[in-house]
Amino acid sequence: MVSSPLHPNKHLLKTLYQLLVNNFLAVVVVPATAVGVLRKAAQLGPDELLTRLHGLRQVHVFLAVFLPLALATLCLMRRPRSVYLVDYACCRPRPNCRVSMGSFTENARNMPYLDDGSFRFLTRMLERSSLGDQTYLHPSLHNIPPRCSLSDSRDEAEQVIFAAIDDLLAKTGISPGAIDIIVTNCTAFNPTPSFTDMIINKYKLRSDIRDAHISGMGCSAGVISMEVARNLLRAAPRGAHALVVSTETTSLINYTGKNRAMLLPAVLFRMGAGAVLLSTSKSTSRFRLTHVVRTLTAAQDRAYRCAYQEEDEEGQTGINLSKDLVAIAGETLKANIVAIGSLVLPPSEKLLFALSFVARKVLNRKTKLYVPDFRTAFQHFCIHSGGRAVIDAVQTSLCLSDEDVEPSRMTLHRFGTTSSSSLWYELAYIEAKRRTRKGDREACIYKKVSGSTTTFLISICE
Numbered sequence: 001m002v003s004s005p006l007h008p009n010k011h012l013l014k015t016l017y018q019l020l021v022n023n024f025l026a027v028v029v030v031p032a033t034a035v036g037v038l039r040k041a042a043q044l045g046p047d048e049l050l051t052r053l054h055g056l057r058q059v060h061v062f063l064a065v066f067l068p069l070a071l072a073t074l075c076l077m078r079r080p081r082s083v084y085l086v087d088y089a090c091c092r093p094r095p096n097c098r099v100s101m102g103s104f105t106e107n108a109r110n111m112p113y114l115d116d117g118s119f120r121f122l123t124r125m126l127e128r129s130s131l132g133d134q135t136y137l138h139p140s141l142h143n144i145p146p147r148c149s150l151s152d153s154r155d156e157a158e159q160v161i162f163a164a165i166d167d168l169l170a171k172t173g174i175s176p177g178a179i180d181i182i183v184t185n186c187t188a189f190n191p192t193p194s195f196t197d198m199i200i201n202k203y204k205l206r207s208d209i210r211d212a213h214i215s216g217m218g219c220s221a222g223v224i225s226m227e228v229a230r231n232l233l234r235a236a237p238r239g240a241h242a243l244v245v246s247t248e249t250t251s252l253i254n255y256t257g258k259n260r261a262m263l264l265p266a267v268l269f270r271m272g273a274g275a276v277l278l279s280t281s282k283s284t285s286r287f288r289l290t291h292v293v294r295t296l297t298a299a300q301d302r303a304y305r306c307a308y309q310e311e312d313e314e315g316q317t318g319i320n321l322s323k324d325l326v327a328i329a330g331e332t333l334k335a336n337i338v339a340i341g342s343l344v345l346p347p348s349e350k351l352l353f354a355l356s357f358v359a360r361k362v363l364n365r366k367t368k369l370y371v372p373d374f375r376t377a378f379q380h381f382c383i384h385s386g387g388r389a390v391i392d393a394v395q396t397s398l399c400l401s402d403e404d405v406e407p408s409r410m411t412l413h414r415f416g417t418t419s420s421s422s423l424w425y426e427l428a429y430i431e432a433k434r435r436t437r438k439g440d441r442e443a444c445i446y447k448k449v450s451g452s453t454t455t456f457l458i459s460i461c462e
């Protein structure tokens with residue numbers, strides 16, 4: 001457990017402080033104003049009050065009522081349309097794709113390109129990875145040596161994408177013809193025709209559909225897809241539907257060299273996909289999307305290179321996961337937290353943060369900056385399960401409990417790193433454990449290649 005429980009007295013004091021600061025208007029301002037008005041009225045007396053009321057001109061009364069009402073209406077009309085999540089589905093790959101630790105190790109032992117040192121590194125990392133015995137890899141990667149042809153990668157993409165969409169259509173009962181927008185994302189595999197064309201062809205979607213595919217943007221591309229779909233929906237007629245599909249093909253892990261940093265993806269990445277239906281209609285929706293907050297640090301060279309597709313010294317292509325990745329994720333998250341905090345934290349946490357910030361600036365640079373208690377803003381956390389060390393780093397940065405990070409650890413254990421779709425597996429885990437209630441808020445925190453952290457918040461309106 002990262003956060004230790006507070007002493008009962010301190011806990012009571014903190015609860016009182018939160019009640020007072022978070023309800024400052026109701027507890028202090030409103031009663032103080034009411035007392036002031038009543039005292040003034042008592043001083044004036046009923047006759048003087050009536051005379052003053054009669055003295056008010058009609059135009060003043062009209063302006064006092066009409067202007068605030070007109071302003072409030074204008075603000076409401078200018079607000080962007082709310083976007084809702086109708087439902088989501090995760091692909092569970094076919095049983096023949098399942099890969100146990102034993103078979104992974106056995107296969108690795110027989111891979112002609114792995115020398116003893118690389119084999120020992122791979123198996124040691126696998127033991128330390130927290131992955132379980134039931135993750136999935138496409139059958140082409142069970143081969144010795146692995147087959148990684150275009151048709152194998154296409155087959156893998158079709159398997160996971162169609163399984164997730166079929167499940168989503170069955171859950172929501174929506175007909176494919178009612179889909180107006182499709183956004184897909186996959187970092188490593190971008191064939192022609194594109195993933196959106198593949199879906200349009202399979203489900204015979206309408207010819208006036210709007211589509212976009214996002215590639216090369218790592219694990220947070222799932223959230224970026226949601227943002228793109230949300231923006232397209234806001235411009236579409238009311239009640240339109242957007243389908244978002246996030247996946248990663250495991251062909252990305254087919255590296256046949258000896259560079260340790262490039263062998264690591266083979267340990268962590270596994271098959272998976274998530275499909276999500278969004279709409280601007282609230283009637284059948286289960287969640288409301290609230291904010292998407294992005295912090296991009298790709299301008300910094302260290303962050304830019306932390307997950308880098310390249311050729312090694314022998315010309316073998318792979319994704320190089322830098323040892324700096326975890327530290328950079330932590331640093332980026334801190335910057336991201338300031339942006340999220342200003343949007344979602346209650347005034348009590350903002351005040352404590354502001355006070356510690358001022359104390360640090362004015363009094364002593366060594367004063368520790370207060371880490372806001374994000375559990376006051378969210379009930380659930382879906383932290384990208386990009387590796388045990390990534391989850392550890394976020395847990396420590398945000399002072400989260402073991403229970404808060406359990407969905408991420410369990411998703412890593414059961415499905416491995418499924419990249420951009422891991423969020424949907426985590427949400428499914430939380431729901432399967434019946435931990436969600438109406439009004440709960442969830443924070444989905446993603447770290448993507450080139451050093452950006454994307455945070456994406458959803459609230460449940462089920």
Ligand SMILES: CC(C)(COP(=O)(O)OP(=O)(O)OC[C@H]1O[C@@H](n2cnc3c(N)ncnc32)[C@H](O)[C@@H]1OP(=O)(O)O)[C@@H](O)C(=O)NCCC(=O)NCCSC(=O)CC(=O)O
Binds near residue numbers: 262324
């Ligand atoms: C791989 C691990 C499970 C191993 O756990 P450990 O507790 O054993 O880790 P550790 O730091 O002690 O390291 C153990 C050994 O591995 C080596 N090692 C660790 N990370 C390495 C790397 N990136 N490249 C090369 N070697 C590496 C260390 O040098 C050490 O070697 P020696 O013992 O010989 O000195 C963990 O380090 C982990 O989860 N790392 C994060 C993986 C990651 O980058 N995930 C992001 C995926 S990308 C993603 O999610 C998408 C995106 O970002 O967009």
